[in-house]
Amino acid sequence: MQDKEFATTKSDGIVCEHEIKPSGKPRDPESGCTGRANYQVMCSEHGKVGEPHGLRVLAEPAQSAHRDSHRAVPASNAA
Ligand SMILES: [Zn+2]
Numbered sequence: 001m002q003d004k005e006f007a008t009t010k011s012d013g014i015v016c017e018h019e020i021k022p023s024g025k026p027r028d029p030e031s032g033c034t035g036r037a038n039y040q041v042m043c044s045e046h047g048k049v050g051e052p053h054g055l056r057v058l059a060e061p062a063q064s065a066h067r068d069s070h071r072a073v074p075a076s077n078a079a
């Protein structure tokens, strides 16, 4: 099983399951996908972390901060 650190979400906040090009456009134009609007930080334990970020460079620090919070808080106290 592979954990995704980031999910791609559309403008309505729905996680996109399509293949997305680096440009943010769907790889398959026939898929009906509207393309990437935001990056959502994902956690294998907690699911969606925080609010979606418009840029990956903004999502990355949020992702590492969340990871750090795993180490800081004992699992028994995690919300
Ligand atoms: Zn999609």
Ligand SMILES: [Zn+2]
Binding pocket: 043, 044, 045, 046, 047, 066, 070
């Ligand atoms: Zn977590």
